[in-house]
Amino acid sequence: MGILDKIQEIEHEISRTQKNKATEYHLGLLKAKIAKLRQQLLEPTGKAGQKGEGFDVMKSGDARVALIGFPSVGKSTLLNTLTSTHSESASYEFTTLTCIPGVVEYNGANIQLLDLPGIIEGAAQGKGRGRQVIAVARTADLIVIMLDATKGEIQRQLLEKELEQVGIRLNTRKPNIYFKQKKGGGVSFNAMVPLTKCNERMVQLILHEYKIFNAEVLFREDCTSDDFVDVILGNRVYMPCLYVYNKIDQISIEEVDRLARQPHTVVVSCNMKMNLDFLLDSVWEHLALLRVYTKKRGEKPDFEGGLILRQGATVEHVCHVIHRTIAQAFKYALVWGQSTKYNPQRVGLSHLMADEDVIQIVKK
Known part of the structure; x- marks a missing residue:
């Protein structure tokens, strides 16, 4: 029986199964099995399977x-x-x-x-x-x-x-679940919030399906069994x-x-x-891109050549974009814009930048 036939068979079983408290573990296991089979489809083994992947x-x-x-x-x-x-x-x-x-x-x-x-x-x-x-x-x-x-x-x-x-x-966004495989000690399960969509037994069953018998699991938010399967696979x-x-x-x-x-x-x-x-x-x-403009001491900001960065970029990222050696000689930076409490504000390498900020870097 091929992988596609197995997937179809499990999907057919899921559609036939009534959704209630008694069948939730069974359905959770079936979903874990489907995810496992789809993983095999996505990652074909051997050179022939990899041929022609992607443009x-x-x-x-x-x-x-x-x-x-x-x-x-x-x-x-x-x-x-x-x-x-x-x-x-x-x-x-x-x-x-x-x-x-x-x-x-x-x-x-x-x-x-x-x-x-x-x-x-x-x-x-x-x-x-x-x-x-x-x-x-x-x-x-x-x-x-x-x-x-x-x-x-x-x-x-x-x-x-x-x-x-x-x-x-x-x-x-990625489910806020900490998961780490260990060499021994069994499964250690904890949750920081009350769980309504998943529980310890379901987690154990899913881990056994993936032949994982030693692991540390911590739910930091109320996630479903599908979210947990995504975290185990780690390629989502x-x-x-x-x-x-x-x-x-x-x-x-x-x-x-x-x-x-x-x-x-x-x-x-x-x-x-x-x-x-x-x-x-x-x-x-x-x-979620940011434009950051640079300024030299005693000169007006350069609004023509802005630096394009990702949201969450810090002053350190700006230094690396300008030149990789700047961060080593960095003393402090002066920033004008939405990310500051007052203009200009003297900041360090970890300061988060906002869109259309102006930055002047002072070296040692």
Whole structure:
């Protein structure tokens, strides 16, 4: 029996099983088994299995955005409109057959936009070019799911399911669970909060399924058994996602309004170039990039060449971006902007920067 058949059999059993207090352990175990089998699908053994994984696209710019969607939803049209790259676009399906990169210049940052081939249902199992598309998606900083506004919510649910199956978690953060395998001593289980979705017995059963008999587990928040399986596997990718509904010129204004009010959603029309400015604003916001401007002593800040950093960047990160030797000779920095209590504020290497801060570095 192949892996796919085993997965189908377990899925069928889950659908037949009633969800109640008596069956929760059984369902938890079945879900753990499915996650284990999908892991084997994702990581084929031997050279033959690894062949053809991913499209060879060099990472460039300050951030990478992957365009994912079914065929003919307007991914290539969007890339052609926003960048100077030409991606073949036509009204028939599967026009794009490989990954085409383009660069969008926005707020002083170079954002790499990848037009990936349309994926079909069953992509996680390797149908179409699903495996390669998903391998590239895992390396992105943001996923933009392109949807056809005329086809409703079905496309969105199918794509979310495909990405979920390959370990890409959209718009969620990593579960706050500490997990460490040990050489002996059995399973040590603790929770800092009351647990309502999982318990010690469930944790033990899941660990046994993965043949782990010695481990330290600490739940710092109320998580589900699925979250715990994700932590054990350790290869899950948690990333922001933006849903872009295209072809809004073909639906009613009430439907446009309903779609636009959903979280993490932007409505556009690529052919009529409607709302593309707001789309770029949303991409910037979801990427959580910062612009930091530098200043020399006695001179005005350089607002032309800002440094592009990730959210959570400190003064030390700024030093490394300017030159790798600056941090060693660092004495203090003067910062003007939203991250300070007063302007200028004298700060150390661990000071967190905010968007559009100005920094002057003083060396020893």
